[in-house]
Amino acid sequence: MTNNIVAAVVTYNRLDLLKEVVHALKSQTHPLREIIIINNSSTDGTRDWLLQQDGITIVDQPNTGISGGVYTGLKKASAMDAEWVWVMDDDSIPTATALEKMVNKFGAIPKPIGFAGPKCLWTDGSVHWMNLPFMTSYVNGIPFNTYDEYGVCLTENGSFASLLINIAVAKEVGLPYEDFFIWGDDQEYTKRITDAGYLGLYCSDSLVLHKTPSNYFADVTADTVKNIWKHKYGFRNEFYMVKKRKGFLFFMPWLAAKVAYTSFKIIKKRKDNRFRFVGALMNSAWKAVVFNPQIDRI
The missing domain is CATH 3.90.550.60 (Spore Coat Polysaccharide Biosynthesis Protein SpsA; Chain A)
Structure with missing residues (x-):
């Protein structure tokens, strides 16, 4: 202890x-x-x-x-x-x-x-x-x-x-x-x-x-538009982690498939702001390609 x-x-x-x-x-x-x-x-x-x-x-x-x-x-x-x-x-x-x-x-x-x-x-x-x-x-x-x-x-x-x-x-x-x-x-x-x-x-x-305002797991197909900025970071960070773990050759075709599938899901399931979320997704995908944070040490 x-x-x-x-x-x-x-x-x-x-x-x-x-x-x-x-x-x-x-x-x-x-x-x-x-x-x-x-x-x-x-x-x-x-x-x-x-x-x-x-x-x-x-x-x-x-x-x-x-x-x-x-x-x-x-x-x-x-x-x-x-x-x-x-x-x-x-x-x-x-x-x-x-x-x-x-x-x-x-x-x-x-x-x-x-x-x-x-x-x-x-x-x-x-x-x-x-x-x-x-x-x-x-x-x-x-x-x-x-x-x-x-x-x-x-x-x-x-x-x-x-x-x-x-x-x-x-x-x-x-x-x-x-x-x-x-x-x-x-x-x-x-x-x-x-x-x-x-x-x-x-x-x-x-x-x-x-003590969050509601008990939820972030879902891009149902979340309110006020949280779109969080999804932008979430997408970029998720994509970057795949790039880091799997390598660039795996990452690029995976990213294309992921963006296509997620865009389809957003358009099919969202009731509003479909193309704002698709746009955020695509913007985050591009940022993930060039995103290259460094690990700082204590």
């Missing part, structure tokens, strides 16, 4: 929710060494409120999305010589025992752990669709349910909505892609960690309330 854990919360213009997060972090049954708030240039009085609080380290920066916030949070936690950093979004409210339930699993797992994630719930207590981990039968050759007696499943992916990251592992694999901004950043980063031989834990008894 370690007491050298800091929390890093990424916030942008959600002061009321941020207040809940800070209160929840200060109420954890497992001690936090420090609370870092990554303020992505909020304009709603967030900084003024933070300046009045005790026990908080404030980092002000331009709005670089959750990707850039986690990037900064990891760098700051490393500079503090923390062993683990608990990154989260400003609408993810951990229950009082959330951290304790994750940390208590460490002693039961003999293999090196790269990250641990909680079970995210929506406001009505149902499982949050947005934060479901991608499960596979094996993680680094180990069956995913090997440690289920401890309330743990092994997973290759976790969500930046709430994720406990091993700083030593982050130093080895590098930082998340700051340029991703939003969507797909956590999938890429946690898969990078498990690809390096570390385990990812899904801790079903560690509970976090993710």
Whole structure:
């Protein structure tokens, strides 16, 4: 068990929710060494409120999305010589025992752990669709349910909505892609960690309330047009990850087929703004061809 854990919360213009997060972090049954708030240039009085609080380290920066916030949070936690950093979004409210339930699993797992994630719930207590981990039968050759007696499943992916990251592992694999901004950043980063031989834990008894306006999994055929900007990033990042993993020769014909299929699906299933979404898809596809972010190191 370690007491050298800091929390890093990424916030942008959600002061009321941020207040809940800070209160929840200060109420954890497992001690936090420090609370870092990554303020992505909020304009709603967030900084003024933070300046009045005790026990908080404030980092002000331009709005670089959750990707850039986690990037900064990891760098700051490393500079503090923390062993683990608990990154989260400003609408993810951990229950009082959330951290304790994750940390208590460490002693039961003999293999090196790269990250641990909680079970995210929506406001009505149902499982949050947005934060479901991608499960596979094996993680680094180990069956995913090997440690289920401890309330743990092994997973290759976790969500930046709430994720406990091993700083030593982050130093080895590098930082998340700051340029991703939003969507797909956590999938890429946690898969990078498990690809390096570390385990990812899904801790079903560690509970976090993710207070999004609705409980949904992003669907380009049904989402509102106000979220089209998120889909632009999501498409680009998804396509880039395929390019990175499979290589350019595989990527180009795959991309053509993917864009054609997704365009057909959008036109067939959407009830409005069909061609705006198709246009966003095609724009993101072109950007993915030339997109080439670099891995920065701590």
